[in-house]
Structures are given as C-alpha cells and as structure tokens.
Amino acid sequence: MDIIRAAVIGAGQIARVSHLPAYRSAEGVQVVGVSDVRPESARKLAEDFSIPAYFDDHRKMLEQCRPDVVSVCVPNRFHHAITLDALRAGAHVLCEKPPAMNVGEAEEMAQTARAQGRLLSYGFHLRHGENVRILKDIIDRGGLGRIYAADVQWLRRRGVPGWGVFTDKSMQGGGPLIDIGAHALDLAVYLMGYPEVDYVCADMFNAIGTTGRNGFFGSWDPERYTVEDALFGQIRFRTGAVMKLSTSFALNMKEKDRRQVTLYGDKKGADLFPPAVYSGDDGPAWNQTYPFEPAEDLHTKEIHAFVAACRGERDLLVTAEQGVYVQKLIAALYASAESKKPVFC
Ligand SMILES: NC(=O)c1ccc[n+]([C@@H]2O[C@H](COP(=O)([O-])OP(=O)(O)OC[C@H]3O[C@@H](n4cnc5c(N)ncnc54)[C@H](O)[C@@H]3O)[C@@H](O)[C@H]2O)c1
Known part of the structure; x- marks a missing residue:
C-alpha cells in the first residue's frame, strides 16, 4: 500500500480532537506537516502528534511537504483561499464545514477541484x-x-x-x-x-x-x-x-x-x-x-472514508457539488x- 502524505492547515480545536487522531489511526497515512498563522499553535500540535515539520505559512508547507491530502481546519473566512491553494498544489482536500462564506466561493472551490482532477470533500461528519x-x-x-x-x-x-x-x-x-x-x-x-x-x-x-x-x-x-x-x-x-x-x-x-x-x-x-x-x-x-x-x-469514520476515496477504493460520501x-x-x-x-x- 502506498503511503499517503497528509497535512493539516489550522492547528485549532478540530485539528487536534478530530483530524490528527483520525489520520494517525488510518492505515498507511503519514502526517508530514501542520501550519497555522500562529506558529506557536502549529509547533505545539506538531510536538504533541510527532509531526516532523510545522509552518506559519500554508503555501510554504504545500511547497516543501508536497502532501497528497490536506485538511483545511481554519475559520470559515479562509476556507476558500486555502482550499484553492491546496487543490492547485495537487492535493485532495477535506475542508471543514461549512464549505465557504458564500455561494460564489463554494462554486469556485468545486470548479477548481474538477479542473485539477482532485477530490474535494467537506467536514459534514454526521x-x-x-x-x-x-x-x-x-x-x-x-x-x-x-x-x-x-x-x-x-x-x-x-x-x-x-x-x-x-x-x-x-x-x-x-x-x-x-x-x-x-x-x-x-x-x-x-x-x-x-x-x-x-x-x-x-x-x-x-x-x-x-x-x-x-x-x-x-x-x-x-x-x-x-x-x-x-x-x-x-x-x-x-x-x-x-x-x-x-x-x-x-x-x-x-x-x-x-x-x-x-x-x-x-x-x-x-x-x-x-x-x-x-x-x-x-x-x-x-x-x-x-x-x-x-x-x-464519526470524525474518524469521515477521515478514513476520505483517505479511502483518495486511494480510489470508494466514492466520496460528501461531494463538492453537495456542498x-x-x-x-x-x-x-x-x-x-x-x-x-x-x-x-
Ligand atoms: N465538523 C464539525 O463538527 C466541526 C466542529 C468544530 C469546528 N468545525 C470547523 O472547523 C473550522 C475551525 O474550527 P476550530 O473549532 O478548530 O477553530 P479554532 O479557532 O480552534 O482553530 C482555528 C485555527 O485556525 C488558525 N488560523 C486562522 N487563520 C488561519 C490561516 N489563514 N491560515 C492558517 N491557520 C489559520 C487559527 O490560528 C486557529 O489555530 C471552522 O470552519 C469550523 O466551522 C467543524
């Protein structure tokens, strides 16, 4: 099984309690980086989850770590811009819910995923x-x-x-x-x-x-x-x-x-x-x-299902269009x- 390289953007509550424990428990996944505009938060999360690299700028992380999958765990206002960056860097993206701040942003996110040939899903874990x-x-x-x-x-x-x-x-x-x-x-x-x-x-x-x-x-x-x-x-x-x-x-x-x-x-x-x-x-x-x-x-189920979809083993349950x-x-x-x-x- 090929190793999937995962990265997390936003080192707050949902990253700590859901995304990182779930990636850690998924077979064949290695978390390669975490980033947050507050470097102290990124550093602490990296230390607590033994993640090899942390960043204060997600673009630097995308460039240096080249993740296959990215979790976007930042406030809603930044979902759109960061998701576009991650998709354009070639990653599949699981963005926390709601998709975005408005319809135009959500449509552009779905359209960019299609154009890049990448998967985009949202954190509707229920x-x-x-x-x-x-x-x-x-x-x-x-x-x-x-x-x-x-x-x-x-x-x-x-x-x-x-x-x-x-x-x-x-x-x-x-x-x-x-x-x-x-x-x-x-x-x-x-x-x-x-x-x-x-x-x-x-x-x-x-x-x-x-x-x-x-x-x-x-x-x-x-x-x-x-x-x-x-x-x-x-x-x-x-x-x-x-x-x-x-x-x-x-x-x-x-x-x-x-x-x-x-x-x-x-x-x-x-x-x-x-x-x-x-x-x-x-x-x-x-x-x-x-x-x-x-x-x-359900957060763990969601992330394991997302990883399986990125491996081509199943379809996404929550799609960008549904978002x-x-x-x-x-x-x-x-x-x-x-x-x-x-x-x-
Ligand atoms: N699925 C769920 O049930 C569920 C539950 C809680 C939160 N969420 C979603 O997760 C997202 C984050 O919520 P949270 O509770 O973790 O909030 P939080 O405030 O605990 O964490 C957000 C983190 O993002 C960082 N951040 C802010 N702007 C950034 C940027 N531009 N780049 C990188 N990092 C940045 C902050 O410094 C902070 O550490 C929200 O969209 C929220 O709706 C979903």
Whole structure:
C-alpha cells in the first residue's frame, strides 16, 4: 500500500480532537506537516502528534511537504483561499464545514477541484453515521413513499462556542445556521435527494448572544457577538415538499441540545436520531426502531472514508457539488432573514 502524505492547515480545536487522531489511526497515512498563522499553535500540535515539520505559512508547507491530502481546519473566512491553494498544489482536500462564506466561493472551490482532477470533500461528519445509512437505504427503496414534509432542528439552549471566532460574522459568515444548522440541513437534503428549491422564508434573532455571556461551551464576549443566536426558516421545494428548519446557539428551551431530522412521507414517517420509522398501520411496523450506536466516532469514520476515496477504493460520501447545494440554501435563508422577505431561488 502506498503511503499517503497528509497535512493539516489550522492547528485549532478540530485539528487536534478530530483530524490528527483520525489520520494517525488510518492505515498507511503519514502526517508530514501542520501550519497555522500562529506558529506557536502549529509547533505545539506538531510536538504533541510527532509531526516532523510545522509552518506559519500554508503555501510554504504545500511547497516543501508536497502532501497528497490536506485538511483545511481554519475559520470559515479562509476556507476558500486555502482550499484553492491546496487543490492547485495537487492535493485532495477535506475542508471543514461549512464549505465557504458564500455561494460564489463554494462554486469556485468545486470548479477548481474538477479542473485539477482532485477530490474535494467537506467536514459534514454526521453523514457518516449508521443512522443515516439505515434511513437512506429505507428511503431509496421507497419505504417512506413520497416525502412531502420535513422538520429539521439543531437547537442549543446555551451552546455558543466559547473558543475561536464563532461569534464573529466577518470570520464565520454567520452563527448557528452556518455552523450547526448546516449539518442538519446537509443531512435532511441528502436524505430527500437534493430537490430543487422553489423559495425560502426565514427570520433570525439576536436575543441572548448580545446580553448573556456563559454557556456549556464556555463564555463569550456579548459586545463582540455579531451573529444571529437563532434562526427559523421554511423551505419550499419545486416537488411541492416543505421543510421547516430551526437552529440556535442560545434559546430558552427545555433541553440542553436538540438535534432531529423528521421526515413525513405518504407511506411512512421517520426520525434520524435515533433512526425510527412510523406509520399509521396497526401491527409490527407501527413504530420500528433500528440497532444504532450513537457514540460512533464519526470524525474518524469521515477521515478514513476520505483517505479511502483518495486511494480510489470508494466514492466520496460528501461531494463538492453537495456542498454548493447546502451553501445555496444557507445563503437564501440568510438573505430572507435579512430582507424579511421570501427569497425565490
Ligand atoms: N465538523 C464539525 O463538527 C466541526 C466542529 C468544530 C469546528 N468545525 C470547523 O472547523 C473550522 C475551525 O474550527 P476550530 O473549532 O478548530 O477553530 P479554532 O479557532 O480552534 O482553530 C482555528 C485555527 O485556525 C488558525 N488560523 C486562522 N487563520 C488561519 C490561516 N489563514 N491560515 C492558517 N491557520 C489559520 C487559527 O490560528 C486557529 O489555530 C471552522 O470552519 C469550523 O466551522 C467543524
């Protein structure tokens, strides 16, 4: 087996807890370099994971290390430029989610990957869950019938990230929608088969982020909180199906964290967390649940699957084009919430 040379750009939280342990546990992968604009962060990560070289400039690293695969683990604002650099240097790229700050960037990233003949995937790691595989299989076999409605949620009571730049709109492009709502949307539209969007309506609020300061992910500075803390939207597809989306970093609600994708079909309905199928029939199919391990390490599964795709052993599960679709939905939801008008797509 040829050795795959991996490199990581951005030496923060997701690189440390997910990408590097996963590359380290993948067979036939050698991490050859790490870079960060803060050289101290790169040095510390290199030391902790026994990586032979660290850099304060990713272009220098790409030139000197010549990696086969690159993980882009920087704030959203830099996803586009760094991904283009890595693709043009000949690497396959796994860029963290969301794809980018806007649709134009996501399209250029997909187009550059195609032009370079390289793979580009995004860190929508929840897609690798067994629950998703189970439900997708049921849907593809027609088990739910025509899906005409969906209720999609990722809500946190006080889950504003207390590290990094997640509350800074200029660095991340938005708050819970682009950060965690993006995961929920990605799951839902994958299961629904990427129907064409007709129009989108959304409202967003900033009721807690600018006044509170403490939550279960640490504290934040309310004076520098420039993203929404909750967004509620409705998407209408050209198939006639509708989707309700709710997402928050902070909301006065019962649970600490509520994550769900519910699909309503004309044969059956389904939940994703945990996977279950419901119908109005009497009998054993009334409430059908499936064996499911919620504690699967999905970041590791994602990175091992990415490496296997780079070796040509399987297809990518999360493609650059799917990333563009999700980015378009995010953009339309923000545009509607900002203008307080429906946005026709
Ligand atoms: N898949 C997931 O569930 C998940 C979870 C957390 C974060 N993320 C994503 O990962 C990315 C990073 O998040 P994080 O939590 O690791 O943030 P972080 O703030 O902990 O780390 C980001 C790192 O990038 C470095 N950096 C900033 N600009 C850079 C540049 N131009 N070149 C090189 N390094 C640069 C910073 O110095 C920092 O060390 C974000 O896009 C975020 O959305 C995804």
